[in-house]
Amino acid sequence: MAAHIVDQRTKALQKPATEIILRTHTEPSEDLAQERKRATFDVQELSYALNGGKEMLDKKHRFAEILAKTTWGDKSRRYFLTREEEYVGGLRAALGIWEKIKSEGLSLEDGALMRSLVDFPGGLELHIGMFIPSIMSQGSKEQQAKWMPLCMGLQIIGTYAQTELGHGTFIRGLETTATYDKQTQEFVIHSPTLTATKWWPGGLGKTATHAIVMARLMVEGPDGRMKDHGPHGFIAQLRDMDTHLPLPGVTIGDIGPKLGFNSVDNGYLSFDHVRIPREDMLMRFSQVTPEGRYVPPPPSNSKASYATMVFVRADIVKNAGSTLARAVTIAVRYAAVRRQTAPAPGERELQNCAATLLPLLAAAYALTFMGDAMMAMYRQFEKDRDRGDFSALPELHALSSGLKAVCTWITADGIEEARRTCGGHGFSRLSGLPTLHQGYVQNVTWEGDNNVMCLQTARYLIKALAGVRSGKAVSGSADYLNAAASELAPGARSPATCDACWEQPDVAGGALRHAAARATAAAAETLLAAGGGRLAFEGKPWNDNTVESIRAAKAHCAYVLHRTFLDSLAALFALDTLERGGGLAALLEDGFVGASQAAALRRCHRQLLAALRPNAVGLVDAFGLPDYLLNSALGREDGDVYRGLLDMAAASPLNATQEGPAWEGVLKPVLAAQPRSRL
Known part of the structure; x- marks a missing residue:
């Protein structure tokens, strides 16, 4: 192609038109610099507080620089990979981080930080996140001594196989069985139905060699009858360690492409009378003796098997804040420089979308602080558990369930809201937002459908309220129910008397507290009516009460989120929850606030x-x-968003050649057949 040469006359002709454009043109990087000068607080000090101090923040940025220079941490082609390339790349990144930990003597916390920065989930996700924690929490000391060195040395790779084709959140309905054979002292793992096929475990498809399999324990009793002892965990080898081929009786594979998260090989698994040793049942709290006697866990820790799920749900709550923070950072930075549809020259987009982005920003802070508090609660439970104290488990299970639901709803919806504020560029994967959304939305159903999670929280709240009414005080996150009688008495009113009153934490928090108490009381009354004066948590009365129960759980979690952080952002979060989340309508109906207070x-x-x-x-x-x-053209710290879009687009495989991959075989034959005289 001939070189493009512009003559002086053409340049002179164009110059006045260019000057007209430059009169109102500004560089996005200059806009963002001006925005930063408007802050009325010490941004760096807050950043230290949010990141665990200056040392931790510096480490995060140092790791980011190091990882960007590795072959497996390079993100320049991340948005252009095929499914197979995603899987291989995610696994290489996970193994690269693991090797870096070993070779440089880094901590597991350093590894977790690097995994979050690389942001390329791979086949080791459940090995790290559920297989190892399950062995540590559910395995006996002997089992830990056997399996943990194998896990930490990557001599084996594990996953956690619980969900089945026909059963997810309803764990008691699992159909995979583990039947004890006392003659051989083995368990027979079997999938008796099609719906018993394990489905969804990450890393199962093509990576894992072993799995913790949740199966219904079947043991022959003294009377010769088979007895179902419910779901228990078993360590099962799935693949040959030399060939990586499935073992006899094991059917296994990848479940195919998903909405997102495609670097992880979620898999399916079924068993055809596969035998495993008796010692491979997780036996810290319950066991089967060699002669076939089932030893249940003590009543104090009969729910110990829930601990792993509680950990995962607590971790989901923690990650919700950091994920929403990423989406809001991208959208706010872009809104601060975008001028495409501004109502007047020089006015930026942030004016138009502040009502969407600032509440999302407040929510990101709320979720961040809640995540820290949730993990602190779980760590305390671990310490108590190791002393044999399981008293905190019921509330921790209820709270982690409800917060898992509410926090993932807020984050999944928030990412999409943030994306929409970015206009057309938000639809591009180069913005980082579509991929962030696709990779996150699985959390809404992962580890339990959110509506079912809310029902678990509601069950706890209704039981707690019943206890209060019978004279038994409740502590922890539901302690406000101790005052529910006076809170909900006729004539209870909000103390708000002016606009500014709603900025006060006790006023906004009081409204959320009242809404939570009212919703719990309403759910309890509905359940009592459906059960003929009895609280029935099973069957038709409970199933007919789900709407009220879910509302109670949501209101409870909104109140807990608010009281976990209290500042001006908390007030915005509370008021936005009340106005847009439906709480204000309930308070008006209840008479807790009047029309003038709602307007204020x-x-x-x-x-x-x-x-x-x-x-x-x-x-x-x-x-x-x-x-x-x-990894976003729109969220760049320097604000140079449009250069970012062009630079990232240049890396597209379609741009590898100027004519494109369809030229020779598709376009050329068609265009060559047309008469040139038409041009």
């Missing part, structure tokens, strides 16, 4: 948005998220 709440909501607007960029900067992690 809405005015205060708008005033808070205006007050926080100058700090928007500073608040997302404080999350301390490196460009390497965001």
Whole structure:
């Protein structure tokens, strides 16, 4: 192709038109720099607080620089990979991090930080996240001594196989069986139905060599009858260690492409009378003796098997905040420089979408603090559990279930809301938002359908309220139910008397508390009516009460989220929850607030948005998220968003040649057949 040469006359002709454009043109990087100057607080100090101190923040950015230079941590082609390339790349990244930990003497916490930065989930996700924790929490000391060196040395790779084709959250309905043969002292693992096929475990498809299989324990009793002891965990080898081929009786494979998360080989698995040693049942709390006697866990820790699921749900709550923070950072930075549809020259997009982005920013902070508190609660439970104290498990199970639901709903919906504020560029994967959304939404159903999770929380709340009414006080997150009688007495009113009152934590928090108590009481009354004066948590009365129960769980979790962090952002989160989340309508119906108070709440909501607007960029900067992690043309720290889009687009495989991959075989024959005279 001939070189493009522009003559002087053409340049002179164009110059006045260019000058007209440059009068109103500004560089996005300059816009973002100006936004940063508007912050009214010390962004760096807040960033240190959010990231565990200066040392941890520096480490995060240092790791990001190192990882970007590795072959397996390079993200330049991440958005252009095929499914097979995603799987291989994710596994290489996971193994690369594992090797880096070993070779450089890094901690497991360092490894977790690197995994979050690389953001390329692979076949080791459940090995690290569920297989190892299950052995540590459910295995005996002897089992830990046998299996943990194999796990940590990657001599085996494990996964956690619980969900089946026909049964997910309803664990008691699992159909895979483990039948004890006392003559050989083995368990026979079997999938008696098609719906007993394990489905969804990460790493199962093509990576794992072993699995913790949740199966119904069947043991022949003294009377000769087979007795079902419910789901228990068993360690089963799935593949030959030399060839990686499935063992006899094991049918295994990848379940195919998903909406997102395609670097992970989620798999299916079924067993045809596969035998495993008796010693491979997880036996820390319950066991089967060689002669075939079932030894149940003590009553104090009969629910110990829930601990692994509680850990995973607590971890999901923790990750919700950091994920929403990524989406909001991208959207806020882009909104701060975008001028495409501004109502007047020089006015930026953030003015138009502040009402969407600032509440999402508040929610990201709420979820971040809640995640830290949730994991702290779980770590304390671990310490108590090791002393034989399981008293905290019921509330921890209820709270982690409800918060898992509410936090994942907030985050999944929030990512999509943030993406929409970015206009057309938000639809591009180069923005980072579509991939973030596709990779995250599985959390809404992963580890339990959210509506079922809410029902578990509601069951706990209704039982707690019944206990309070019979004279038994409740502690922990539901302690407000101790005052439910006075809270819900006729004439109970909000103390708000002015617009500014709604900024006060006790006023906004009081409204959320009242809404939670009211919703729990309503759910209990509905259940009592359905059960003929009896609280029935099974069957038709319970199934007919799900709407009220889910509402109670949501209201409870909203209150817990609010009281976990208290500042101006908390007020915005509370008011947005009340106004947009439906809480205000319930409070008006209840008479807790009047029309004038509701109007004051809405005015205060708008005033808070205006007050926080100058700090928007500073608040997302404080999350301390490196460009390497965001991998977004729109969320760049320097604000040079349009150069970012062009640079990232150049890496597309379709741009490897100028004519494109369809030229020779598809386009050329068609175009060559057309008469040139038509041009």
